[in-house]
Amino acid sequence: MRPSPVVPGTRVSLKGGDAKPPSGLPSDLPAATDALLARIASLQAAMYAEAKRSLLVILQGRDASGKDATIKAVCGAFNPQGCEVRSFRQPSEIELAHDYLWRVHAAMPPARMVGIFNRSHYEDVLVVRVNRLVHRSVWQDRYRQINEFEHMLVESGMEIVKICLHVSKREQRRRLAERMKDPEKNWKISASDLDDRARWHDYTVAYRDMLSKCSTRWAPWYVVPADDRHARNYMVATILSAALERMAPHYPRADRTLLARFKKLA
Secondary structure (H helix, E strand, O other), X not given: OOOOOOOOOOOOOOOHHHHOOOOOOOOOHHHHHHHHHHHHHHHHXXXXXXXXXXXXXXXXXXXXXXXXXXXXXXXXXXXXXXXXXXXXXXXXXXXXXOXXXXXXXXXXXXOOOEEEEEOOHHHHHOHHHHOOOXXXXXXXXXXXXXXXXXXXXXXXXXXXXXXXXXXXXXXXXXXXXXXXXXXXXXXXXXXXXXXXXXXXXXXXXXXXXXXXXXXXXXXOEEEEEOOOHHHHHHHHHHHHHHHHHHHOOOOOOOOHXXXXXXXXXX
């Protein structure tokens, strides 16, 4: 069972109940996920050897939606030699002096590599919009700009997978409370996290517009229910394995000249 991509222009629900695991999932989710992770590792190895294309995985979601945990549990299947993880937080002074896509363009994975973005350029139509950091006319134009930017990347040989982890308000509160009690995790919570929760409705509207306006034929969005971690991991794994299957990477053939030289070795 794999989530369907968001149909461009459609309104995504994003209600609390939508964050629960859907029906039809395997009875043994960890085992089913492990099988997918093995396939992901195999396909990534071929993609790395082929060295022709790259894969970009974008993870977006509210605080405590499980972005870090997903990277550890699912994206951990990727060989670190061929994988780069980037986290995009508040832009620096130098980054603010450039256009908003400058820092993400510089971080795009080159051929043979998998790039994983923990948050991304979509913060510029989410946080920037909700906090009114720029005029409405500015962030409205960014939907078109982002679509054109991603189209260029795809035409240049990149596969883009965009996953929105959808957590319910109740589950987020439970996870934040759990973090607050854990000395190894409470450092992650900031005042802005609580401010963002107070703007839940505004962020829901912003997420709906992002999904509707920026799910394209060349770079679709997937919404993954994230209240249950086992279901979340399985569904993300199905999306990534399907993306690599579409890429269908192949190991390059051995150089005949080198083979001939090897046969002559003493």
